[in-house]
Amino acid sequence: MKIYLIVILLTFNALLAFGQNIKVNKIHFEKLLKTVADGWNEGNARKAANCFTENAIYTEPPDKQNYVGRERLFQFFGGEAGRKSTMKMTWHNLAFDKQTQIGFGEFTFEYEGGKVHGIVTVKLQNGLISNWREYWYESNLDWEKFIGQNKF
Numbered sequence: 001m002k003i004y005l006i007v008i009l010l011t012f013n014a015l016l017a018f019g020q021n022i023k024v025n026k027i028h029f030e031k032l033l034k035t036v037a038d039g040w041n042e043g044n045a046r047k048a049a050n051c052f053t054e055n056a057i058y059t060e061p062p063d064k065q066n067y068v069g070r071e072r073l074f075q076f077f078g079g080e081a082g083r084k085s086t087m088k089m090t091w092h093n094l095a096f097d098k099q100t101q102i103g104f105g106e107f108t109f110e111y112e113g114g115k116v117h118g119i120v121t122v123k124l125q126n127g128l129i130s131n132w133r134e135y136w137y138e139s140n141l142d143w144e145k146f147i148g149q150n151k152f
Helices: 002-017 026-042 045-049 070-076 143-147
Strands: 052-060 065-068 087-097 102-111 114-125 128-138
Touching: 026 045, 026 087, 026 102, 026 114, 026 128, 045 070, 052 070, 065 070, 114 143
Parallel strands: 052 128
Antiparallel strands: 052 065, 087 102, 102 114, 114 128
């Protein structure tokens, strides 16, 4: 997976140098979001932050969280020292529209002291996350109990 991501990033950088606007498919979108989750789950802030553009915007509206730029996200994700506590990100449902380069994902995020279930809307630019907007609800229920009878 690490080599795959490096090859993708090198290919994208080469195409960007020639002014190409890269559109990716659902498989790439899913791998990208999995890489973000893997970075968080492993305590590897750089791995997660490298999935974002240099000037990415990461928000939780209206003004709960607002981070701009890959380096600011790297620090938010734990920086060189890593997070003080472990966290676990699990994706449930992912959807992606190749034409608009916008995707969605339902998730469960667990951390020391809590658990949240939510949804994120993501816009890609040249194969990386340029915009991340999340909404979540705190609940100690597991995913299946949280969604109840509305399973799909």
